[in-house]
Amino acid sequence: TASKRAYVGESLVLRTEFEGPDGAVAVTDFMALAQGSLGHDIGKRVPHALVRIVEGIRGRVTLEMELVARFEYGLALPWLEAREGVVEMRAGPTVLRLESDGPVDLESDRITAHFEIDQGQSRSFVLRAIDPLDDAAQDRSSDGTASELLEATLEGWRSWNELHVSYDGEASALARRSAVVLQGLTDARTGAVIAAPTTSLPAHLGRGDTWDYRYVWLRDLSFTMRALWVAACPTEADRFLGFLAHSLGRPGDRHVPIVLGSDGRRDISEHQLDHLAGHRDNRPVRVGNQAWDQRQLDVMGEVLDSAYLLREQIPEFDPETREMLRDFADRAAAGWREPDAGMWEARDRERHYTSSKVMCWVALDRAVKLSARLGEGIDTAGWERERDEIHATVVREAWSDSAGAYAGAFGSDELDASVLLMPLVDFLPATDSRMAATIRHIDEGLSQGPLIRRWKDEQNGFVICSYWLVECLALMGDVDAARERFEALNGLANDLGLMGEMFDPASGQIMGNFPQTFSHVGMINASWRLTELGRRSAPGE
Template identity: 50%
Template sequence: MGNAAIADYGLLADGRSAALVDRRGSIDWWCPERFDAPSVFCRLLDSNGGHWSIQPTDDFETRREYLSDSLVLRTVFTTAYGEASVTDGLVLEPGSRGHLIGRRSPGVLVRVVEGGSGTVAMAMSYYPRLEYGSRTAYLVWRDGTLVATAGPTTLTMTTPVPLTCSDVEATARFTVGPGERKVFVLAHRPTYHEGSPAGLDARDPLGDTVEGWRSWANLHSYPGCYPELVRQNALVLQGLTYQPSGAVVAAVTTSLPERIGGDCNYDYRYAWLRDFSLTLRALWVAACPDEANRLFGWVASAVGQVGDEPVPIMFGVEGERDLTERRIETLRGYADSLPVRVGNEAWRQRQLDVLGEVLDAAWQLRDYLDPMPPEVRDLLRSLADQAATSWRDPDAGMWESRDADRHYLSSKVLCWAALDRAILFGDRLGDAADLARWAAARDEARKTILRDGWNAEVGAYTGAFGSDKLDASVLVMPIVGILPATDERMRATIALIEERLSDGGLLRRWDTDPATFTLCSFWLVRCLVLAGERDRAAAMFERIAGTANDLGLFAEQFDPATGAHLGNFPQAFSHIGLVIAAWDLTAAPDAVLNEGES
């Protein structure tokens, strides 16, 4: 089997880890211990990387959907001889409900095969390859189960059908007819830990998990435009959350390329402060802000004392700081796109925009931070202080440039936003001297941004001071309120970005970007709303939303020429963009703008 298209994958999640299953019924990615742990299946990145497939032996067509308000996926296979389904889910801790789901998930993957009409011949292939395909697990029958062990990891499979086993792979052929059900259970545990996962209901092994997801979804009520899309995307963001800590991963994969055959292949299974902050805003929109104190508490704990050092921009899901990057030489990469990376050297970068992202999210959720925990107050004060002293400095920018640091406009704009929001908090954050110091820095930053960010020859605000390159990140200017979208220069910038960076109605980050960037496309929607062009914004919103796959999932980028999804998947940024843009289409333009003004 060659690589499935990125858009062919569906997401399974349990609040600690994630798996990807393609429309052919093959689970090609699973890191069972946690999002950023080594994989046990990674055919996503190499045809020999390990998989677990269940599919008809005859030619088939598929349709699939999530069971309502859950991340349990049902795929229906139709052949010339009948119809059968496979329902896949990562199991939540039995009985967990509401905001407690996923905090103690057992690391169990369940696949339920059910017969519909006729008789369908099925084939199963189970080939675990642990630690990113570098270790072959030997299969042994033990106490009626199939055990695969390699070093620290053990997988235990219970199966209702006879298996044919080699040392390293198990296969099976079986049939299902109307009403027949066969349940396969694969459990992960550390090799040297005793114990086994809690028992499952044999009659409905995924029923409790579905109810757990629904209990979370039912806590929230979104009153705005596109309610089904917002509800679905909020659920995906919940699936990208490491529930024990509250960290939100940027994506569940590593090394899916921005360009097929290119080398911009990075590990996104970590928690960026930027993504975290934007996710909080999206969950506020989707009426899910209940855990703001807990999540901001995680950020305060992970960041620690800031001092004069650059603010850390990303962490492991439990707050780990050192994410040193290495290459996995045993994998050929998605569609031969090398290198395959684990870890991400961006952890060493200075990215000043995160200061504003965190403070802006805190301001939006201010009612849920009252009273404000002392550690959160200390964090926000420190971020404001750093914005006041660092806004003049060059940095790597929000696109994480790996060459020279520059004076990126969006970074300086978000430093302005950090100071602006700190001032809005008033004495909840600082005393009179603090507020005066922040106000002076804010006013100087704004004056400099509006003067040095404008390129008269281009006729627009450009990506960096002194640059003639357009960059879609400058669309954050009206979004955070440093200028209204109706300002003459801002309106010219929006129009030029749309003219030169759009492709099929979607936006690239810059003119050499290999494909359109979904978050930037939603930013343009928001800017059009702020400029009073609601109808055009709504049409653009629907065009972008229509690029999701059949399950409503987005990668980082989309190629309008081929319809291909590119980059890591599913991408938190993209889902965040949809939720917030839907709210902006709901709210009055003045209300959206005034929310961030001092």
């Protein structure tokens, strides 16, 4: 049985100790970094290798290894071939190669190994993904042995941390762990940060909300940028913005996708894998995400807010980024009166969502402030006019007398946690009487312990919204309540400091795709908010 596990230092190398009646072993698992890949370059060139090293700690332990590979989401059963000390698994466009420093057995559709480990001994396994069409990729032995890959991976993480993980704010250890998680979720080739590395883990049991999150959401951009700026460094944030401009291409009348592949792909159309049962029999299993084709007006604000956040780190926007920012401001000015799917990606109907209008206001507000850096021929006065009209419209149309709060959509009286963004993006101060009432009503009406739900009928708490409430309470001046909730939320991370999208307070289970960028971003940003407010109120500040 596993007795304890932890990451090795500030890395994603996982060490787990197992205790048995006759001894104990340590199992080290990691995705390998390339030898000589250091600092900002980690992950740009990778061996595509998953490594496991088993070491004897005490006594003698008998172990069994079993590898059952399935390709194309289980549709293809691979051929197994042992040759030259390795076993290759081949099917379709994929080849997996298992290397081991001891004997393995082929048993029809699986690879097994039975072995004993004494104290001081070790056994290693390296599973590599090989492109069968790339002759240069066929020989990966030059990437190193398991122990050499471990040394290179730890050195890569150490070098990255020397440049990045120096944050010393509230709950600094968890914030630093979250920064490492964000780096692990980053496609280093492009700087794009995916929402999660998994698909189809249910947000609720038995409700079919099993989505594929292995993509990049524009909606998450400004929150992620701030978190990278706070707990990592501006280099990562800068690369992310450049990736977006290059991926979207030349501005035009085309639909702006709200989700992209980490390589910049637009079309990630969704389909279901009906032959798979799903996690705990929760169907359907999905590949792709149809949200890419939705209309979500808030994304323009996310992108322009990101650019504004990085204004001091980026001396001059490149031409592609400049054109993208101008185009997004114009789109916000022209389209804010239209309904959309909202930031929660409603699939049944479009509405006039409050948060979408607020983020259109953000787009125009930031565009006006950045106008001197966006080139010639800008209608700044037009942007200002539309910005002010959005503000007046939201204040008038989003307020619900019956709810005593700003509602989630115009003409509604339903509370929605997304309106907590209003003070966080400087649309209204948290101390504004109506905004303060909204924060209190959301706290009272949507809370489940330290968590809040996105809306009343939702069963589980949504982690980033709960951290938004922490920020709002702090901005209202109730720092003690904010810190108490913040500490309770941090306690919901698992033993490795990882967070999912949602949390079921009844069962105590982390729910949704995992680990979730949005949740780790929320933690970092709430930590920064509490830290900054604490410094401002400190004597002598």
